[in-house]
Amino acid sequence: MMDLMVNEGTGTVASAKTDRDTNAITGTSATTATSAGGGTGKGTATRAWVPRLVAVGIVLSALNLRPAITSLGALLEEVRDGLGMSGSLAGVLTSVPPLCFAVFGVMAPRLARRFGPAAVVCAGMVAITAGLLVRPYAGSTVGFVAASALALMGIAVSNVLMPVIVKRWFPDRVGSMTGLYSMALALGTSTAAAVTVPMTKALGGSWQTGLAVWAGLAAAAVLPWLPLVRGRGAMTAPEPASVSVPVSGAGSERGAGSVTGEPHRPALRITRSRTAWALAVFFGLQATAAYITMGWMAQIFRDAGVPASTAGLLLAVTMVMGVPLAFVIPRLATRLPHQGPIVLVLGACGLAGYAGLYLAPAGGAWAWAVLLGVANCAFPLALTMVGMRARTGVGVAQLSAFAQSTGYLISIPGPLLVGVLYQHSGGWGLPIALMAALMVPQMAVGVLAGRDRTVEDEAAR
Template structure:
């Protein structure tokens, strides 16, 4: 969820994009900053479809996986926390990778790891191997999470809001389809393994557009002059800025709630009396209703003079949803699902802000890596604490109270980043 830039008279106007060719980080090849390309856009959308399916499919089938592998409540909480741990650790390495390897080549390996990891984790009866192979799959997602904002800035600098909205919408669609269909697929094939493993095919498809792009960048690198290859982009260090930390805290707090919802909402509805299929559909409803929000939020965020109304509006929706889930989870489930979907609009907002708070592609990938990797360290507490509190109390009052506390932190950070400025300036 990303807050867009707002107007601040004391700050300099955004620097216009230089129309002259620039150098692609990691390859040294010369590119035109206004150049996008249909293949790059298709590749980005296919990658985005895969960025949450591996998580929400597990959330919908968590009971079956726990029974099949003999997982305790705490271990299940660890499994649902694994995405944030992987995203934090491996995401931080992505800028280092991009300085040495072309982004297209990195994405080929990332999507291949995602496909292989998903296959391997459904053919084992060992809880440990399940965790390790899940981590392999999630490593691919961790790298892609960081690269997509950079690719938007690099290839579509004049359409940041539109392209960010398109790929976050694709991400939301993939999340929704996985949550809604994981249980029916598992029942159709008689095993939870099918409900998780089928998404490996989608990851394999996402590799395809990046293969020719990777070959193209490799050929360009061979033709590059020694001077071009030696050029080193200016280092941007968001960890030394207040903006970087505010972005990281906001990203972390909204991700904490997002992953807690993906990992445990279906279980909450099951405990409230819904059948597994219905609980999975309600979880899918959160992401389905988020599709138009994901498309519109980046554009809306970019046009507002201040992000404060968005920050406060998203917080209000989330508070009402949490209170409703605590007091009447069955009686008005559809209303709570709709309010949760609105509250989760913080995710596309913060993704947009990553691009809008940096002047350059180098600044964007640095801010993206710092905000997401640090944010996912914070977010790792979400599913884990919800699992611990759920097992300790046997109910949902304490877990929801924890999520309300995280929402207060998110709102405070959101107000801090509502004012427009650029990480390079700090």
């Protein structure tokens, strides 16, 4: 399947333009590519495997974009006890991911122009590896948060650049590749939630070891990007001059179009676009729900009398729902003129899950975990809409950075407020009511963001 998508994503692009696209990301010149290949035939063979390597890099990187968070959620009680944190301070800890994503994510487009998207993602995977390896042994809350921030910085820049890499390398398969990336992300998220507690017990019961082991997966994700950035140095990654792809007919997907590089064009005034703002708020509210879920849901079940290992599995069920749906939803979204109906269905599942969590958290735990897992698939939908609401690679990069950075800023208070409400009310009634209330505006702005228009057109007006 991966080979098929790679071939489809590159087969309709003219050879010379594909060369420029490849060279823009790898940082090699046409002469270097031909020389390395030993001739035209070998150069063509080299170009054939590079997109496959990009696809492998996308999948491995996506696997590492959430274990830093969900592994902590599964062991939050042990970490709180080990570091002497209060409930409010734990709420601050669960707010660190969106804060880092907002602060560091906005830097991603500039870094990508300076060093190239592949080099920045590679550096991001290195940062994740270092942060996950150091934080369990930092010895204090401040050190733990600082090391977490290092890992989250790597996650932040990769979050923003993944849609850019997908749009550049697979312009007529935005839905399929976004689905593949989102599916891998959900798999990494759910796996960390499910196996962290039992793996910690198997490794001797130390929460430090249980958290540090995820650094190994991040280290593996560095490898596919190394050939793409080797010898690149400080070269920039210019936008491809022109990549034309079919927008209709067999095999095409909605959201594909032309990716036109305009390196000398002034920056898009993204804040003039209502769709960009709607997408940013939608992204922020779905991120609020996701980080509250990842940070607190296992604790909600544990406080309701569910054993710790079962609570971890319930969180894993919530996360694993994104594995199949993260592949289906982007493909469906790219075939619809308006993504509003998908937004409403996901929101309704979220409201039903919160209602069940409020009324019978232990009795219907598995059902609520499934419903909230479906609701969390607003994330791959938001990523898909980023690729659909802009016509150009430059536009996608700016929209991705704006929507994610602004969205993560919006999401910062949510997990913190849940921790404060939990500590001061002594229960989960008020926090769950807050989660349900936030779902209503999420549905409203999601419908606005799903309208068939582009940010370039709105900004120009």
